Amino acid sequence: MTEHPDLDGVVRLRRDLIASGMTDQQLRRLVRAGVVCRIRHGTYVDGKAWAALSAPDRHRVRCRAVLARAHEETVATHVSSVVERGIPVWGLDLRVVHTTREQPERAGRVSPDWVPHRGRLTDDDVELVNGMLVTVPARAAFEVTTIAPVEPALVVVNRMLHVGAMTLHELADQVAQHQRWPGSLTSDLVLRLADPRLESVGEDRFSYLAYAAGLPRPEPQWQVNDERGRLVARLDFAWPDFGVFLEFDGRTKYREHRRDGESLEEFLMREKEREELVCLLTGWTCIRISWADLARPGLLAARIRAVLASRTKRIGA
Known part of the structure; x- marks a missing residue:
């Protein structure tokens, strides 16, 4: 797993910036000058800090920007949970944040940078990582297998197995518990191909x-x-x-x-x-x-x- 920069407080909300005395016009000028970077609607980060971040860490920032304006019960899941742990990924779109929230109707509207999923999450499914609620490793790995092709999903599973973040038995339990989920046929194949002995994405x-x-x-x-x-x-x-x-x-x-x-x-x-x-x-x-x-x-x-x-x-x- 890779070391992460501390992202605590890096995302600033428009309402907080306005409350501190800044105007929308000043914000627009700072964005045009590159001093501030607008991550998504109503959320900003320092321009130099953003430019220095890797693709995975930019995803982590986007995730924090999404969660800052989402319902308090929203949890980072799927690839967003994997990336937050420092697990290498390949072939996954890191411009899109994935979250899950349990609610009776629907999870919310999909946008270009956010896919809100609806699903049941128990206390055993969630843990705190770097100050953010995410799904546990086996659940996150399974989630990725339901939205990604076999090859990138296999990369995620093998990397998590290799570093000991989860076991094959734990992943198999997740697959067995969610046999009716859309995309679970991919999960079965990835489980058969998974091998913790492999040491790199290549x-x-x-x-x-x-x-x-x-x-x-x-x-x-x-x-x-x-x-x-x-x-x-x-x-x-x-x-x-x-x-x-x-x-x-x-x-x-x-x-x-x-x-x-x-x-x-x-x-x-x-x-x-x-x-x-x-x-x-x-x-x-x-x-x-x-x-x-x-x-x-x-x-x-x-x-x-x-x-x-x-x-x-x-x-x-």
Whole structure:
């Protein structure tokens, strides 16, 4: 999970600014000058602070802007609950806030930046995070599976599982309790594909690509030992029966696995030596992919399928 800036008090309401002596005309001038940023109707933040925020933190600000003017029983849910926890997401529209409120008629009118859901929330479904009421991890993950395609929903579920925010059993309970919810068919599939062993968004996406393309399911985090039994590598994915392994090259790996004081060039050289050692110890073939490859899933799957086929012929020969 990523560290969040403190957003306490960052959202200012128009009524409070007017009460402090500012006029609407002054507000408009400040917005035009970029000194103040209008987040949504009647809510503002400091312009420099807004410009410095990441996309997830801008979502958190939008969420606070929505809740500042919403009914007091409104809770941040779905992707808004996930983002508030610092869980990485991919493929979800962070310009739109999701909330839930239990009421007899309807949740409210959908707007371009806010989707108010109607649903039953018990005390066990809600908790306080960073001073804001949000749904608990398993409920939030399930909620995302009902509004998102399989791939981005799987990313959310795997990231939450990997950091221990929830368990597969807790997610399965949520799916079982809400079988009649719209979108719950996606929930069942995501639950079957979920794997807490995956360590990054890139790995989550490749795992889904392998499933969607009908590739043999690879084993994640495959361990390779040397002649003395010492662990020398943990591979992102492996097909042991084919003698092939796959490594995902992404910014997360560069950031998390570089040693203190190690340059990028030194890290890449160490990775190359590690790959050569794995190939020497196992006799396997390495496939390296990047984010750009994931953008062309059909081509990537065809290339992997060709490599697996060629290894099958060699093993058979």
